[in-house]
Amino acid sequence: MYRYxxxxxxxxTDDLGERTIxxxxxxxxxxxxxxxxxxxxxxxxxxxxxxxxxxxxGQFELVxxxxxxx
Numbered sequence: 567m568y569r570y571x572x573x574x575x576x577x578x579t580d581d582l583g584e585r586t587i588x589x590x591x592x593x594x595x596x597x598x599x600x601x602x603x604x605x606x607x608x609x610x611x612x613x614x615x616x617x618x619x620x621x622x623x624g625q626f627e628l629v630x631x632x633x634x635x636x
Contacts, residue, residue, distance in 0.1 A: 570607040572599060578610065 576592035579585060589610070596608040606612075 569605065570612075571604045573607040574609075 574592050574596055576588040577586050578589050592608065593610065596606050596611070599606045
């Protein structure tokens with residue numbers, strides 16, 4: 567059994583530390599999918615309580631725990 571149905575991959579910030587348009591679009595996709603009942607991994611929300619290495623490790627472990635990658 568997978569913890570998530572879908573893993574959304576995107577770039578959160580640009581070289582200036584500003585939020586990217588990809589991040590904004592990814593959040594819209596996340597909202598649409600969760601509204602339809604999918605369990606979606608979206609790092610901005612799914613790992614909001616993690617920091618540093620724990621954050622990175624969490625992402626890599628969960629990729630293999632999803633049925634789809636977007």
